[in-house]
Amino acid sequence: MSRRRDTLMSPKMRDLIITTFLSVFLGLAVSGLMMLFLGADPLSVYGRLLQFLVRDKYTFADIFVKATPLVFTALAFAFTFKANLYNIGAQGQFYMGSVAAVFISLFLGGIVPGPIALLLALAAATVCGGLWGMMVGYVKARFQANDFLVSMMSVFIALALMNYLLRTVLIEAKREYPQTDPILHDLYIPIIASGTRLHAGFLLAVTVAVLCWIFLYKTTIGYRIRVVGMNPVAAKFAGIDAGKIFVIAFLISGALAGMAGFTEINGVQHMLVQGFNPTIGAEGIGIAILANANPIGIIFGAILFGALKVGGQILGQTSGIPSSIIEIMEGFVMLFVLISYYFRRRIEIRREIRKLKSEAAQ
Amino acid sequence: MTNLMSRAILMSTPLLIGATAEVFAERAGVMIIAIEGIFLIGAWGGFVGAFTTGSSFMGFLLASFLGVIIAALYGLITVKLKQHQIVAGTAINIFIAGIVTFFHRVLFGVPLLPLTIEPFKTMPVPLLSKIPIAGPILFSQSLLTYVAYIAAPLGFFILFKTSAGLVIRSTGENPESVDVAGIDVERVRLIVILIAGFMGGIAGSFYSIVYLGMYTSGIIGGRGWIAFAICFLGNWNPLGAMVGALIFGIAEALAIYMQSSGGGILPNELLIAMPYILTIVLTISRKRFNVPTKLGTPYIKEH
Numbered sequence: 001m002s003r004r005r006d007t008l009m010s011p012k013m014r015d016l017i018i019t020t021f022l023s024v025f026l027g028l029a030v031s032g033l034m035m036l037f038l039g040a041d042p043l044s045v046y047g048r049l050l051q052f053l054v055r056d057k058y059t060f061a062d063i064f065v066k067a068t069p070l071v072f073t074a075l076a077f078a079f080t081f082k083a084n085l086y087n088i089g090a091q092g093q094f095y096m097g098s099v100a101a102v103f104i105s106l107f108l109g110g111i112v113p114g115p116i117a118l119l120l121a122l123a124a125a126t127v128c129g130g131l132w133g134m135m136v137g138y139v140k141a142r143f144q145a146n147d148f149l150v151s152m153m154s155v156f157i158a159l160a161l162m163n164y165l166l167r168t169v170l171i172e173a174k175r176e177y178p179q180t181d182p183i184l185h186d187l188y189i190p191i192i193a194s195g196t197r198l199h200a201g202f203l204l205a206v207t208v209a210v211l212c213w214i215f216l217y218k219t220t221i222g223y224r225i226r227v228v229g230m231n232p233v234a235a236k237f238a239g240i241d242a243g244k245i246f247v248i249a250f251l252i253s254g255a256l257a258g259m260a261g262f263t264e265i266n267g268v269q270h271m272l273v274q275g276f277n278p279t280i281g282a283e284g285i286g287i288a289i290l291a292n293a294n295p296i297g298i299i300f301g302a303i304l305f306g307a308l309k310v311g312g313q314i315l316g317q318t319s320g321i322p323s324s325i326i327e328i329m330e331g332f333v334m335l336f337v338l339i340s341y342y343f344r345r346r347i348e349i350r351r352e353i354r355k356l357k358s359e360a361a362q
Numbered sequence: 363m364t365n366l367m368s369r370a371i372l373m374s375t376p377l378l379i380g381a382t383a384e385v386f387a388e389r390a391g392v393m394i395i396a397i398e399g400i401f402l403i404g405a406w407g408g409f410v411g412a413f414t415t416g417s418s419f420m421g422f423l424l425a426s427f428l429g430v431i432i433a434a435l436y437g438l439i440t441v442k443l444k445q446h447q448i449v450a451g452t453a454i455n456i457f458i459a460g461i462v463t464f465f466h467r468v469l470f471g472v473p474l475l476p477l478t479i480e481p482f483k484t485m486p487v488p489l490l491s492k493i494p495i496a497g498p499i500l501f502s503q504s505l506l507t508y509v510a511y512i513a514a515p516l517g518f519f520i521l522f523k524t525s526a527g528l529v530i531r532s533t534g535e536n537p538e539s540v541d542v543a544g545i546d547v548e549r550v551r552l553i554v555i556l557i558a559g560f561m562g563g564i565a566g567s568f569y570s571i572v573y574l575g576m577y578t579s580g581i582i583g584g585r586g587w588i589a590f591a592i593c594f595l596g597n598w599n600p601l602g603a604m605v606g607a608l609i610f611g612i613a614e615a616l617a618i619y620m621q622s623s624g625g626g627i628l629p630n631e632l633l634i635a636m637p638y639i640l641t642i643v644l645t646i647s648r649k650r651f652n653v654p655t656k657l658g659t660p661y662i663k664e665h
Contacts, residue, residue: 037468086448143646146594148448150645152587153638160635167631282459285452322467327460334453335439342443 019340027333061196067306071205072260073284078293084229089151090257091281092158093129097261100128102272105183114186129258137250141243178274189267201263213295374611376568380589381603383561391534395451398586399458404566409577429563437555444660517600534654
């Protein structure tokens, strides 16, 4: 009987799903308690939040609009995480991607046919984000620099660089605010559901996530990346050049974050505004943690965070609950997920022991 | 020039406190990735304490208290539950950013004017502050600066010349030996984390109480990460951290000075990015590091 259930879903997978759902639930419940400080009734707030989310097509579709860049930044973190590397600089790579996308869109718009310019913008964002990320991998491989530290610092440098460009080369024609002119209409990413803001970038995100999964789990290079992460000594004996893996992993990771710049510029903002989306890098890390760094899980994690973002915005506008409640929810969910890692490991060990005992008894 | 150096020492203060805290924790094998968040909650707690009671001392008290609470949470997840430090620290940093913004709103609503507190007064040392040049630079600072510059050499002494320091260093290098000696590895790590939380909270409160006299959400802006970097660059030594903190203090004072004097030929943004560029350059150029062997690794006792 139990054997049959095991073939349907491994106990490990089942534990993962149950504990993750439990952590999300607990995270939202504890955040609800925080609302009591504002004298709000958490149950009715959550009720209203759910109602709002499905109120109309536009709002519901916005969940996926918000989820799109988060899929990319979460993949960016997960990709290096698998190689036991830490790219916590997705925010900066995202900014570099955005700058590249808006640059191409502004200067090629109207000169090159729309679809081609759009593809060029995507390519530019990917390459720029990738190169910005690759620098981290390079200094790690070449100088044994700490990737965590360098990628963190590269965010602040990218931000300064973006602000500089927005003040000088890219500034709008009116020269009033640090933002660019809007890009042309034929450079918008096509909308896939009429009457909403949902653009094809979401489909791109899902496709890229699936490709990441295939790359990591079904190709030689993906296997090497994971081996370097799991057991660097074994990787060395197997003749895997760790330095090369560092550079490749960071190149791809940065490229993924750069794509978020493309979907945000050409899909949502249609211009580059100073300091936009300042938290998607950190949220990406949170989602990757939530999804156990699994590319497919990341899609669902990003949709959850997208829903929280949309819901939080509406709450902020309609019921006087500050939208920072969202960051608290995200924070609590992440903390509970971390704690669930610990308990899942204990459950697993206990199951192994039980299995060994029953085998010994036979 | 005197003014610039005086400002450099002022700005190096929180970085030195934070980096010294980080050195202690990392010597025991724990990276305090949550340091950015601890700085932030310290800055906020410092403001709230000082604003509501009118006393800077209460500000420091609340800041250090909140720092310890967050450090305890971090210690629970990383040491007791043996979770990944970078992941746990990042989660806590996001969490704190939300908590602080939320409760700031709960406590103060949306004020029309920025809320300010009485700036913390400088405390010139009698006699010494009268020395030409060195007096105004070194001895006309705030109390926190003196504390920081006493704490670092003291930290060096504790870490390298006392038995407690030996235990801390062994916990980071060879926890098994500490365990065999009958000392609880996890307890050593937790204590060091709590001390680091205390110091980190105080360091954060510098920005609200001593430097700005107010609280804004971007008040820390990566300074916690710079303290974290200084610990690396100072080779896990409080005296090295002192040199590092001074370098960054000078960079920051220089940036402020050049911004206020119109910037000259260099763009403002380059000056703002300077400390971060400097970190990368220094990380690359330092060849030999004294990394504690078990840095970042949870201790799992074998039965």
